Amino acid sequence: MARQRISEKIRKNTAWSCAALLVATLALSACSEDEDPNTLVYWASNQGSSIEEDRQILAPILERFEEETGIHVELEVIGWPDLLNRIMAATTSGEGPDVVNIGNTWSASLQATGAFLDFTEERLDAIGGRLKFLETSMRSTGAAGQPPVSVPLYGLAYGLFYNRQMFEEAGVEVPTTWEELVEAAHRLTDPAADRYGLTITGASYTENAHFAFILGQQQGGEFFDEEGNPTFATEENVRAVYQYLDLLNQGLATPSSAEHSVTAEAVTDFTAGRAAMLMGQNNVTANIADNGMSEDAYGVAPLPFPAQLPPGGQRINSHVAGINIAVFRDAHEEAALEFVEFLTSREQQITLNQAFGSLPVTHEAAHEPEFSTGNNAVFVDVLMNTAAPMPMVPNESQFETTVGTAMQELIAQIATGDPVTLEEVRQALQDAEQNMTGVGN
Amino acid sequence: MTTATTAITSQRRPTTPSDAGGRRRRVHSRALPYLLLIPALIFELVVHVIPMLTGVAMSFFGLNQFFLRRWLEAPFAGLDNYRIAIDIDGGIGRSLLQSFAVTVAFAVASVTLSWTLGMFAAVLLQRSFRGRAALRTLFLVPYALPVYAAVILWKFVLSREAGMFNHLLAQLGITDGNTFWLLGNNSFVSIVLVSVWRLWPFALLTLMAGMQAIPDEIYEAAAVDGAGIWHQFRSITLPMLQPVNQVLILVLFLWTFNDFNTPYVLFSQSVPSSADLISIHVYQSSFLTWNFGLGSAMSVLLLLFLLVVTVLYLLVTSRRARRA
Numbered sequence A: 001m002a003r004q005r006i007s008e009k010i011r012k013n014t015a016w017s018c019a020a021l022l023v024a025t026l027a028l029s030a031c032s033e034d035e036d037p038n039t040l041v042y043w044a045s046n047q048g049s050s051i052e053e054d055r056q057i058l059a060p061i062l063e064r065f066e067e068e069t070g071i072h073v074e075l076e077v078i079g080w081p082d083l084l085n086r087i088m089a090a091t092t093s094g095e096g097p098d099v100v101n102i103g104n105t106w107s108a109s110l111q112a113t114g115a116f117l118d119f120t121e122e123r124l125d126a127i128g129g130r131l132k133f134l135e136t137s138m139r140s141t142g143a144a145g146q147p148p149v150s151v152p153l154y155g156l157a158y159g160l161f162y163n164r165q166m167f168e169e170a171g172v173e174v175p176t177t178w179e180e181l182v183e184a185a186h187r188l189t190d191p192a193a194d195r196y197g198l199t200i201t202g203a204s205y206t207e208n209a210h211f212a213f214i215l216g217q218q219q220g221g222e223f224f225d226e227e228g229n230p231t232f233a234t235e236e237n238v239r240a241v242y243q244y245l246d247l248l249n250q251g252l253a254t255p256s257s258a259e260h261s262v263t264a265e266a267v268t269d270f271t272a273g274r275a276a277m278l279m280g281q282n283n284v285t286a287n288i289a290d291n292g293m294s295e296d297a298y299g300v301a302p303l304p305f306p307a308q309l310p311p312g313g314q315r316i317n318s319h320v321a322g323i324n325i326a327v328f329r330d331a332h333e334e335a336a337l338e339f340v341e342f343l344t345s346r347e348q349q350i351t352l353n354q355a356f357g358s359l360p361v362t363h364e365a366a367h368e369p370e371f372s373t374g375n376n377a378v379f380v381d382v383l384m385n386t387a388a389p390m391p392m393v394p395n396e397s398q399f400e401t402t403v404g405t406a407m408q409e410l411i412a413q414i415a416t417g418d419p420v421t422l423e424e425v426r427q428a429l430q431d432a433e434q435n436m437t438g439v440g441n
Numbered sequence B: 001m002t003t004a005t006t007a008i009t010s011q012r013r014p015t016t017p018s019d020a021g022g023r024r025r026r027v028h029s030r031a032l033p034y035l036l037l038i039p040a041l042i043f044e045l046v047v048h049v050i051p052m053l054t055g056v057a058m059s060f061f062g063l064n065q066f067f068l069r070r071w072l073e074a075p076f077a078g079l080d081n082y083r084i085a086i087d088i089d090g091g092i093g094r095s096l097l098q099s100f101a102v103t104v105a106f107a108v109a110s111v112t113l114s115w116t117l118g119m120f121a122a123v124l125l126q127r128s129f130r131g132r133a134a135l136r137t138l139f140l141v142p143y144a145l146p147v148y149a150a151v152i153l154w155k156f157v158l159s160r161e162a163g164m165f166n167h168l169l170a171q172l173g174i175t176d177g178n179t180f181w182l183l184g185n186n187s188f189v190s191i192v193l194v195s196v197w198r199l200w201p202f203a204l205l206t207l208m209a210g211m212q213a214i215p216d217e218i219y220e221a222a223a224v225d226g227a228g229i230w231h232q233f234r235s236i237t238l239p240m241l242q243p244v245n246q247v248l249i250l251v252l253f254l255w256t257f258n259d260f261n262t263p264y265v266l267f268s269q270s271v272p273s274s275a276d277l278i279s280i281h282v283y284q285s286s287f288l289t290w291n292f293g294l295g296s297a298m299s300v301l302l303l304l305f306l307l308v309v310t311v312l313y314l315l316v317t318s319r320r321a322r323r324a
Helices: A002-035 A051-069 A080-093 A104-111 A121-126 A164-170 A178-188 A205-219 A235-249 A255-259 A263-271 A284-290 A333-343 A346-356 A374-385 A396-415 A422-438 B002-012 B017-058 B080-086 B091-124 B132-144 B147-158 B164-171 B186-212 B216-224 B229-240 B242-257 B261-267 B278-288 B292-323
Strands: A039-045 A072-078 A099-103 A150-156 A158-163 A196-199 A275-281 A298-301 A321-327
Touching: A039 A051, A039 A080, A039 A333, A051 A072, A051 A333, A051 A346, A072 A080, A080 A099, A080 A104, A080 B278, A099 A104, A099 A333, A104 A150, A104 A321, A104 A396, A121 A333, A150 A346, A150 A374, A158 A164, A158 A374, A164 A178, A164 A275, A178 A196, A178 A235, A178 A275, A196 A263, A205 A235, A205 A396, A235 A396, A235 A422, A255 A263, A255 A396, A263 A275, A263 A284, A275 A284, A298 A374, A321 A333, A333 A346, A396 A422, A396 B278, A422 B091, B017 B292, B080 B091, B080 B292, B091 B186, B091 B242, B091 B278, B091 B292, B132 B186, B147 B164, B147 B186, B147 B261, B186 B242, B186 B261, B216 B229, B229 B242, B242 B292, B261 B278, B278 B292
Parallel strands: A039 A072, A039 A099, A196 A275
Antiparallel strands: A099 A321, A150 A321, A158 A275, A158 A298
């Protein structure tokens, strides 16, 4: 009897001890994570061809940072399809990383959440000052008139990739105006030989929205007014969207363009010789190389402007594409800023952007020979001089979704044998605008 | 009398330690099932009930990116989100209604085809023949494959340029081989095709299990009475499978109506309007436009619809079963 009582007591005590140990461990682990100022959690976006490749590129850089500063960085590389959802979950729960990469077009939307540290002039000075960054890239860091919530990390810009051999065979010059691009596409298109002037990523709403914006700028259009209200269906914007869709109306793009949901699929058209031109960002060079096309087999030119810009039209042939780096409010500020300064230093900008096929976002690195010659020089020039930021309004992501999806539906309509009219474009943009205003954001 | 006396005697008898131990054991054995259920209940609460109630609560608030961090401070919106969702004169309500119609058509087509195929195969596999086990295993492969892998495979098969489906149709002379299966109205056909391919093995499995419970003697007796296969199917198989069918059809309907994975993997985030199933529509209304209040309102409407359908279905089918 006594033995039974003793064993029961032991069981009870063991249970209580286990529970106490569990609670203590959890509490301790939570404390150690929160209170160790020399450890940073960093969520990096997937920039290379795989998450593993990114880890391998970043690992020595983070080791170097630890050697220099004594700050340990716990890295997690997150794929693009998950990154925004993870950031939103971290924002809501308050349990997130210290430092995170963000798509620069999300800047104003994420700014509205209030979850990120403002880069005040004092904090910008702590990482080397506002002036060290390219002016265009700095314009894509948050809403105008407010302190940025992120700073540029990797730069991207659109350009026109063309197949040298196909151009030579067709006797076509590299187009310098939009009209010349259309004319060249006509001459390069031969459906019987399964050869087309160009290829696009028609099932990607983000890419569609980018072209709506870029061509809209050329036509003198804006997708939001000064108060941030949507103005999707203006004549300028309707003309811009129609200008893009008309490439498919005229049968100048590979029919499968309508089905491509990621740029890599369009790149396959280009490298397989089915399309002579590709309008893409500089990081597609990695895809082109992966597909076995040598660098001298293609050339790069800036996306052409219309021969004559309409009144109000601007010489913009890319949006300021790229990736920014942001710091959560609850982060270890001093260590986080040191890390941001390190990644945006001249040396790391050269190393990282070379490894990822992106462009430096600081003046010092952008003028290095690696980026001021060859194809990179074209993209750097576009990024510095003829790129404009996507609308820096909290509803930017809704703009991309609604307008990009509307364009995707119109592209599908063309692909299935029913060309779109200017009136249909207008109606689609009006519907997109109504969807946007109906939300009541 | 004897029993009553014994009861009284036992009541008067002082409690001994062995009685107390026995009572404790009885209490323990009675409590054991409940104790074993506790972990499942906790998980059910954490995984389903609490998120569901949170979703219902969110639907009454203007929860967007401005309040993502301070979600407790999101302004109370009353029924505004619901008004926007059901206002068919507005763009959002109109597209939700269209998505609802697409989903109903998709669910009806998927369930009908999956059940028909499953029943057909189950009847064929009911009798013993050489290779039956191999066929059963083969038929169950789609159900055993991970959903993401299976749907990605279909994405390749249905692609216009290099897809096997177009190639096959062209070889058979049915089409010119240039059809877009993942765009426009054809995307509805594609999504039904993939869904049926994934679901019919489950119908087969369930119906085969149901048929095992039907005694062979009944079929033998019917055969002696001169009933043919069709007559046996109508008069024996179908009525005796009624309880199985009741659950099977309900489960298939709920699964297809809530299907998120198939359109998400097949079309990525660019779902054509003819394949815009309601679960992905709600997801896009929440996560791509950052309007979680509106997305939650849509989810609650979906939940209510499915609850009503389920209750009505069970009422009707149970009443019919009782009458039979």
